[in-house]
Amino acid sequence: MKIVVCVKYVPDAQGDRRFSDTDHTVDRAGTDGILSELDEYAVEEALKLAEANPDTTVTVLTVGPEKATEALRKALQMGATDAVHVVDDALHGSDALATSLVLAKAIERLDHDLVLAGMASTDGGMSVVPAMLAERLGIPQVTFAGALTLDGSVVRIERDGDTSTEVVEATLPALVSVTDQINDPRYPSFKGIMAAKKKSVHTWSLADLGVEPGQVGLAAAWSAVDGVTARPPRQAGQIVADDGDGGRKLVDFLAGAKLV
Amino acid sequence: MSQILVLVDHVEGSVRKTTAELLTIARRLGEPAAVFVGRGWDAAAPVLGEFGAARAYVVPAEDADDYLVVPKVEALQAAVQAAGAAGDVAAVLIPSSTDGKEVAGRLAVRLGSGIITDAVDVRPADGGIETTQAAFAGGYTVAAHVSRGIPVITVKPNSAAPEPAPTQPDVQALDVTFSAAAKAARVVERKPKAKTGRPDLSEAAVVVSGGRGTGGDFGPVEAFADALGAAVGASRAAVDAGWYPHSNQVGQTGKQVSPQLYVAAGISGAIQHRAGMQTSKMIVAVNKDPEAPIFELADFGVVGDLFTVLPQATEEVVKRKG
Numbered sequence: 001m002k003i004v005v006c007v008k009y010v011p012d013a014q015g016d017r018r019f020s021d022t023d024h025t026v027d028r029a030g031t032d033g034i035l036s037e038l039d040e041y042a043v044e045e046a047l048k049l050a051e052a053n054p055d056t057t058v059t060v061l062t063v064g065p066e067k068a069t070e071a072l073r074k075a076l077q078m079g080a081t082d083a084v085h086v087v088d089d090a091l092h093g094s095d096a097l098a099t100s101l102v103l104a105k106a107i108e109r110l111d112h113d114l115v116l117a118g119m120a121s122t123d124g125g126m127s128v129v130p131a132m133l134a135e136r137l138g139i140p141q142v143t144f145a146g147a148l149t150l151d152g153s154v155v156r157i158e159r160d161g162d163t164s165t166e167v168v169e170a171t172l173p174a175l176v177s178v179t180d181q182i183n184d185p186r187y188p189s190f191k192g193i194m195a196a197k198k199k200s201v202h203t204w205s206l207a208d209l210g211v212e213p214g215q216v217g218l219a220a221a222w223s224a225v226d227g228v229t230a231r232p233p234r235q236a237g238q239i240v241a242d243d244g245d246g247g248r249k250l251v252d253f254l255a256g257a258k259l260v
Numbered sequence: 261m262s263q264i265l266v267l268v269d270h271v272e273g274s275v276r277k278t279t280a281e282l283l284t285i286a287r288r289l290g291e292p293a294a295v296f297v298g299r300g301w302d303a304a305a306p307v308l309g310e311f312g313a314a315r316a317y318v319v320p321a322e323d324a325d326d327y328l329v330v331p332k333v334e335a336l337q338a339a340v341q342a343a344g345a346a347g348d349v350a351a352v353l354i355p356s357s358t359d360g361k362e363v364a365g366r367l368a369v370r371l372g373s374g375i376i377t378d379a380v381d382v383r384p385a386d387g388g389i390e391t392t393q394a395a396f397a398g399g400y401t402v403a404a405h406v407s408r409g410i411p412v413i414t415v416k417p418n419s420a421a422p423e424p425a426p427t428q429p430d431v432q433a434l435d436v437t438f439s440a441a442a443k444a445a446r447v448v449e450r451k452p453k454a455k456t457g458r459p460d461l462s463e464a465a466v467v468v469s470g471g472r473g474t475g476g477d478f479g480p481v482e483a484f485a486d487a488l489g490a491a492v493g494a495s496r497a498a499v500d501a502g503w504y505p506h507s508n509q510v511g512q513t514g515k516q517v518s519p520q521l522y523v524a525a526g527i528s529g530a531i532q533h534r535a536g537m538q539t540s541k542m543i544v545a546v547n548k549d550p551e552a553p554i555f556e557l558a559d560f561g562v563v564g565d566l567f568t569v570l571p572q573a574t575e576e577v578v579k580r581k582g
Contacts, residue, residue, distance in 0.1 A: 242564025
């Protein structure tokens with residue numbers, strides 16, 4: 001079985017995340033980036049499937065700037081087989097539509113029985129790329145999985161919706177996105193870190209995928225940011241110790257703010 | 261006037277609050293046209309009319325909910341076509357739920373349109389439509405617009421106060437046969453969640469959340485929530501421990517909420533959680549640990565045991581309401 005896992009290199013939420021002053025794009029170069037936390041669950045699920053199904057390979061794929069290889073490296077250290085990095089200056093400022101287009105072209109170049117993704121990136125948090133990928137690849141989308149089983153060529157998931165829980169199934173090839181409920185991602189072992197040094201990272205450009213530069217990037221985006229304003233950080237307000245009346249003081253405060 | 265299509269968010273015809281919010285927003289932008297997919301039109305119709313739906317495109321397909329997402333996409337495509345025959349379509353508004361965003365994403369690809377997700381405000385501007393979003397856990401406010409095609413915009417709950425504007429919708433039934441692609445992901449089982457009688461977490465004006473400090477006993481949290489008419493949220497630690505369902509999780513990997521009041525009880529306030537509630541209008545925290553990061557965000561905080569503070573607060577609220 002051939003599994004492709006789409007991952008994203010994102011600014012670390014613990015660090016200082018910001019936008020460029022010049023073009024309002026996310027500043028990916030100036031801050032430390034990491035493998036998006038939600039993608040770790042997708043990588044882990046792929047590795048578990050590989051362990052349960054002999055002759056399975058796990059290829060990690062990302063579209064991102066030079067430093068995005070760090071995200072791929074983490075996945076390789078966890079145990080992925082190999083990686084593909086689509087990198088091209090023309091991609092700067094791409095919207096979700098362009099990103100999904102490029103990812104789809106890359107996936108089409110790879111054998112794939114199962115495409116895995118996280119439920120959202122931790123920077124944009126749009127949750128649209130997996131669905132767009134399924135649309136572009138013409139394969140079923142089976143998304144927001146909290147549990148997954150593979151029975152021959154049928155993938156079956158459980159998802160926790162707002163008003164109900166659902167069991168959804170589809171026949172491979174399919175696209176599955178997973179939530180942080182599905183597993184506990186492993187930490188790379190020392191052996192995994194050493195083995196990753198020998199694993200292949202293939203670098204592809206837009207030309208390799210047959211995508212014109214004019215189809216992607218900031219100028220080609222179908223939405224535009226008109227302005228970005230930093231909001232002042234919240235200040236701590238009034239903190240009291242509970243001297244036996246903490247609950248009452250809390251309600252006094254709410255009443256004062258007309259919330260009760 | 262241009263039509264603004266609004267995808268109706270409903271369960272068997274029971275229309276959710278987000279739809280009333282979206283119809284209210286749609287009235288600012290043009291002529292609201294509700295798009296109803298699935299069963300229960302008769303129950304939904306009066307609510308849609310009450311909130312100003314001038315038109316309604318109805319796709320009564322019995323099997324729409326048997327498959328994931330794509331039937332709604334195809335229904336919306338049919339509605340866009342039908343609406344286009346009647347006039348101009350200036351936008352498609354969809355609620356920012358998990359399904360909603362995926363419907364929006366696929367629709368944007370099919371229409372060749374730009375997409376903006378999680379808008380907290382949508383206004384007319386410069387002959388077009390301007391959206392407002394919060395980025396990076398509320399650290400930034402972003403103004404944006406779609407520059408190509410019919411804007412597809414998903415809107416967060418609580419982005420507008422629903423305003424009644426009673427009217428009789430002009431109803432058009434659409435006959436849509438779903439494609440093979442629409443039927444590729446089959447919902448083989450659906451278990452409705454037990455109604456708690458509490459508001460939905462993403463829609464609620466007040467949220468009371470519990471974390472590791474509850475030790476698994478959400479009793480005081482739930483009682484306080486009920487006194488305030490609030491929804492109950494849970495930190496990731498609480499959900500991971502199995503104390504509360506994932507659909508109640510507030511945080512970077514759960515729901516991002518922005519209610520009028522957010523009460524965090526027994527929650528330390530790690531970045532993962534803050535990302536889910538940082539933009540709440542008012543934040544109140546109860547925690548035994550005076551160093552808990554949540555106090556940096558709180559407008560009011562009590563350093564104490566939630567098992568004494570919350571019950572006392574609950575009693576006080578009940579007393580005042582009585």
